Amino acid sequence: MQHDDQRGRIMSNLNGISTGPSARKKDSLGCFSNQLHKDLELEAGDFTFYRKCRREEITSEVVTPASDRGFLIGVSLTNGHRRRIMRGGRSVMHDFEKDSIYVRNFEEDYRADLHGLFDFVLVEFSQAFIANIAYEQHGTTLSGFSTRRCEKDVIFGYLAQVLAFTLDRQHDASPLLIEQLGVTIGTHLVERYGGAPTQSVSPRRRLSSLHEARAKDMLLAKTPGSNSLDEIASSCNLSRSYFIRAFRETTRRTPHQWVLEQRIERARHLLRTSDSPLSEIAVACGFADQSHFTRTFSRLVGTSPGNWRRQGRGNQAVR
Known part of the structure; x- marks a missing residue:
């Protein structure tokens, strides 16, 4: 998969509501794009990640017809959103708090009125991905999920924060990390809400x-x-x-963690044995640029690459 392809199609509106001929255009989830202050989308194989944020105290309608797209989980990053969901001749109002979740099966028609502010991170999974996870975990098939509307899930809340950070800073995001986030969220969704007995886990x-x-x-x-x-x-x-x-x-280690550790170890070797500038070492070790290298090295080692190099040479001088 091409690196740029994995980063996917990215759509953002961060500076306010748009105007013009396309102002009433709906996105793939049925939201009016012009009403979103943050609208991010990232495609990665079996997953599509979204962040939808609105800061206006308005009401809007979301309607999506049934399809074979798979499943969608949404996690609220904030308190205060209200949503009236219509099904048949009935409607129910739901109040979302931080870490509240909802799950949609795209095989069902969906209609809802969105009231007020909201900030959601969402992940769309293909039917094939969910089927594979269910079979590997439990040796069974899975047709849907059993979860109460607005149920709070602190694990999904934490993962949503990581995903929101990743979507906002996608140029620093590793494709391995993006894939693993999708797998982790999908696995927790199946294990927690898929309804399969725990003793069936492989x-x-x-x-x-x-x-x-x-x-x-x-x-x-x-x-x-x-x-x-x-x-x-x-x-x-x-x-x-x-x-x-x-x-x-x-x-x-996860593959992402293992790769980072190997890159940092390679960087240590080059810092210790060469006079190459940090920018060249960053590229040689597979980092996007010197800034990315410095942040990762500092987080894992506890000091910047420049300081680590100087300290190492200082210790050699003492000996």
Whole structure:
């Protein structure tokens, strides 16, 4: 999968309500785009991530006809949103608090009135992805989810905060991290709300030594436009979600964490043994730029690359 393709189609309106001929245009979830102050969308394989934010005290209608798109989970980032959902001849008002969730099956018609402000992170999953997760976890099929409207889920609340940060700073986002966020959210959705018995969960599985070596080689070779997690998992005859769990069970790291650690170790070696500028080391170790390298190195090591280099040379001088 191409790096730019994985980042997907990004649509944003951050500076206020738009005007003009397209002001009444609806987005793929049925919202009027001109009423959104933040409108972000990121496509990544089996997932589509959204952030929809409105700061106007207005009421609007959302209508989407039934389709085979799959499932959608929405997580509220704030308090105070109200939504009247119509089904048949009945309607029910729901009050959303921070970390409240709702789940939609796109096979059903959806109609709702949105009242006031809101800020949601949403993830759309393909039917095939949910079916694969359900089969791998429980050996069963899954037709839908059982969750109360506006149910609070602190795990989804935390993941939504991470996803919101990722969508807002997508140029720093690793494709591996984006894929793993989708897998993590989908797995929790199936395990918590899919209704399958816990005793049916498949036993943990580690990668074979051959598959571990192959996966690590492909991860280290991964550059923009090269192997995606789908391709790496396929080379091990596993689905993407199963591969991520098996890799974590084998290495005690997610693929994203493992790759970052390897890049930082490579950077330490270059800082210790060369006089290359930080910008060149950043590129050589697979970081987007020097700023990305410095932030990641500082977070994982506890000091900046420049300080680490100076401290290391100071210790050598003392000896």
